[in-house]
Amino acid sequence: MSDEDNDADFQEEEEELSDADDADEVVADADAEEDVEVEDEEADLASRWRSSHVFAIRPLDDEDRAQAIEHLAAQRGLEIAADVMSFLLRRAPRRMDELIAAFERLDRGALAQQRRLTIPLAKDVLGL
DSSP states (O other), X not given: OOHHHHHHHHHHHHHHHHXXXXXXXXXXXXXXXXXXXXXXXXXXXXXXXXXXXXXXXXXXXXXXXXXXXXXXXXXXXXXXXXXXXXXXXXXXXXSHHHHHHHHHHHHHHHHHHTOOOOHHHHHHXXXX
């Protein structure tokens, strides 16, 4: 097949996809030589989706963040006071991965200095 033939086939497929998109149709093309029928499979697929588990993913609020950090602290045998938690939530990064990293730095600092988790320690260790 020549490059011109390939270009013509590609252009034809682009037009078909564009037409289908304009008509809000579902298009599945597994191979340029063979069209795939999806209409008959849509009902089956829809029923499978309805019968499967659905999980909602939502952003964490401060209470959820606090619970996660308290859980991490408990796993390490630490207790984090409410005032320290409040300080971390106000002053540490908002992204959960960064908040966990800040907590881990605080934990290492507390261990190295043999101190309890306090606001002054958090300010010192985290540079806040």
